[in-house]
Amino acid sequence: MNRCLSFIFVCLAYHGFGQKEIHLDLGAGLTSHVIKDDAMSPVRYTGVLPTVSFGTIKTKANKKLSEVRLTLQYSNIHAKAAKEYPTMKGPLFRLDFDYVHLRQTNFIKDTTKGTFFVGGSFHTLLSFRFMPQLDNSAIVYDYFSSLGISAAYQHEFNWLKKRLRHYHRLSVPVISVGSRPTYMNVFDFIAPNENDPVGDAFDRASVRSFGSHVRVIFRNSLFYPIRSNNLIGFTYEWQYYGASFTVPIKSAYHSFVFSLLVQL
């Protein structure tokens, strides 16, 4: 079942890549994280992570809109008490892959000359923390691949003789394949040739619905036109996810990314 769902997810992702894109989206910025992960600590960890993203945005006559984006983040996170005890910190690496396919809808009546879209989305989240102070439970991770629903609103307005575009999107994963640490989160290093943390993590992935894995992605972008139909974008994204697995986690971030959108 897990493998079947994973296959479907991957096929959907390839479908996204296979579409003709209009803008190549190259972004860089900073993301402020808050994580409370019982596999790490009873206290919150925070950190500001440099963020880069690559993707494409395709729009077709305001009828269809699709986004494919890979976002990478890496930096240290730490607890408040880290000032007293330096090891209350560790690196966080996070990878997000998002594919969103939307179509215009007239279901919602608009009075602002904007366009409403609804559709489906695919999201993969991979987050690793390395906490050497936790001995053999040092590697802490989350992995979720999800199918979800998305809705967006886009409208254009004039400012300083330019036509700017404002874009808001809300995505909510509904069904996911996910993996989290086990109760003790100790990898099997006492059996010959079985110390395979990555393999173990994927082996224990299970299908989760909205109840046990909650994730909300809110994306708000402003695009400013420059030469040759290229754009400069500024995006604020807020994400929250929680997983009520054996070892629960709650995490949220605010991301601020500037991007250059090059027309292809």
Place this chain on the structure above:
Amino acid sequence: MLFLIITFSSCEEAFIESDPKDDPVVNFDFLWSELDQKYSFFEFKKINWDSVYNVYRPQVNGNTSREELFNLMANMLNTLRDGHVNLRSEFNISKYENWFLDYPANFERELILYYYLGKDYKITGPLLHKEIDGVGYVRYGSFQSIIDEDDLDYVFTTYKNSKGIIIDIRGNEGGDPANGFKILERIVKERKLIYRHAFKDGPGHNDLEPFKDVYLEPATEKIRYDKKVVVLTNRLVYSAANYFSAICRVYGIMLVGDQTGGGGGAPAGSELPNGFHANYSASVCLLPNGYNIENGIPPDIKVDMNDEDRINHIDTIIETAIDQF
């Protein structure tokens, strides 16, 4: 956008619990509870953890200093009599060490360096070795030092014409068990069940995941050592080195010296709200006959270093081992 940021920040505060209060009582209770739910040997060691709480908890209050709290917690953890249990802070690391301090050392490094290895021994990776009375003597002091296949190729080839080898792991407090597997897979002749182990998987003292059978396969494609092997142990053989000794016991590889110190639980860690870190045993390991290796592996030939021998620069345990060839 500012409105959104403020709104979502408020959502975070609602969704993600704030930090527990950094109070001595809160920290003490957290540590006690973590061990209560995650430590794996309460039943085996017949420890009444609730009674331990009743002894130590009244000694903690809101005015307990950070150092006093550390000492109280360390004393509480020492009731577990486990070398894998320790508490770490910015000013101290607590350890329970009676598992070797209460017994004879049975190892004297200088005696070996001056009178056995001398000036003409070889160092191959983490292994110090030399032929003594026709037997290869190989010293492996810590499984934290990674051994690689080339090291073993060299050592086993060097002593292929000797009567056998002695592997001296006295004082080896462990490290990565994989180092031991690399050695033993070249010595053992058949695939065998070496032990069964299970990690804790729930808060109850007996909540263990199903025991997993662990096998060791002989490495037939590598340079092997088919002659007699004797392993020297003492009470300071711990953790991964204890696992190594346990596997030797299963395969009938002779252990000479003192019982090993133990350390049969794979250690995991927890962080306290105040930044202290605790490590503790999180699994149980049993030999195929059901023997729990937490308290160590008894030797086949029990022999202590003798004071008279020591004065005469003789390591009684090495000499006993040489006599087995």
